[in-house]
Amino acid sequence: MKIKITGNPVNFDPSGTYTWQIGAGTAIAGGFDAAKFVLDASSFAPVIAADHGFSLTSGASGAELDLVYTATPEPTSLALLGLGLLALGKRTSRRRKAA
Numbered sequence: 001m002k003i004k005i006t007g008n009p010v011n012f013d014p015s016g017t018y019t020w021q022i023g024a025g026t027a028i029a030g031g032f033d034a035a036k037f038v039l040d041a042s043s044f045a046p047v048i049a050a051d052h053g054f055s056l057t058s059g060a061s062g063a064e065l066d067l068v069y070t071a072t073p074e075p076t077s078l079a080l081l082g083l084g085l086l087a088l089g090k091r092t093s094r095r096r097k098a099a
Helices: 075-098
Strands: 002-007 017-024 038-044 053-058 064-070
Parallel strands (some): 002 038
């Protein structure tokens, strides 16, 4: 089954996490298999990075089908965080040696 994600949601922040309920009913018999669905976000108005994405999950009661958007930090952000932590560690190490 193909689910096409379209539109231009108001106040959408690509760095956030969102959950939209797209279906509800009685409990999904036999569980939920996300592999049976294909999500097509090519017509979604805000351009999102390839490492950000949409996924499908069953709700807490098993009676809902939720579309979830999750942002993933960009590699450059992670690299900057890593460099900052290394610099902080080096500074702490130098202070301990000097004392």
